[in-house]
Amino acid sequence: MHMQRYSSAAMKMMNFHRNFLALQTPTNPLVRNKACDVFINHRGIDTKRTIATLLYDHLSRLNLQPFLDNKNMKPGDKLFDNIDNAIKNCKVGITVFSPNYCKSYFCLHELALIMESKKKVIPIFCDIKPSQLALVNNVTAPDKDLERFKLAIEEAKNTVGLTFDSLKGNWSDVVTSASEIVIESLMEMKSEEK
Numbered sequence: 001m002h003m004q005r006y007s008s009a010a011m012k013m014m015n016f017h018r019n020f021l022a023l024q025t026p027t028n029p030l031v032r033n034k035a036c037d038v039f040i041n042h043r044g045i046d047t048k049r050t051i052a053t054l055l056y057d058h059l060s061r062l063n064l065q066p067f068l069d070n071k072n073m074k075p076g077d078k079l080f081d082n083i084d085n086a087i088k089n090c091k092v093g094i095t096v097f098s099p100n101y102c103k104s105y106f107c108l109h110e111l112a113l114i115m116e117s118k119k120k121v122i123p124i125f126c127d128i129k130p131s132q133l134a135l136v137n138n139v140t141a142p143d144k145d146l147e148r149f150k151l152a153i154e155e156a157k158n159t160v161g162l163t164f165d166s167l168k169g170n171w172s173d174v175v176t177s178a179s180e181i182v183i184e185s186l187m188e189m190k191s192e193e194k
Helices: 007-022 044-060 079-089 107-117 143-157 171-193
Strands: 038-041 092-097 119-127 160-166
Touching: 038 044, 038 107, 044 092, 044 119, 044 171, 079 107, 092 171, 107 119, 107 143, 119 171, 160 171
Parallel strands: 038 092, 092 119, 119 160
Antiparallel strands: none
């Protein structure tokens, strides 16, 4: 008889999936149709074709309800209404910071709303260090929004996250790590509800 040997990381991931799926019963649904489980905040030009879509696809295969703008929205949808609603109703936010992230009003708006909503935030610093995050001068917004953005950036810089170098790193590893953290977080939230 041949016994399959798995690494401790593989065993841990299988146990996560087993425990997570056990929580998803008809009487105890972890996934709700109206709310997304995970909001993926990212800068499209840097990460949409890489980590953001890989995360969305991986989380979807795990039977979670991720929100990614180009996957969940359709022509005619109101941009801010849909995104703001998804953030307010999500359980966890994944924020993928990248070199052009802080140049985007939309990214900063989403980050500020995630932080103000007191959501669990999982930062992924992709090709950027936390210390490099800063509001850039060319972001045009009312002073009130600029202050919100600065506060959100500071909070994100002080949140433990994953770091990833796209030239040296393995995409699968960062996606798996982020997914494990999401599952752990959702399981913790579910156990706190009891």
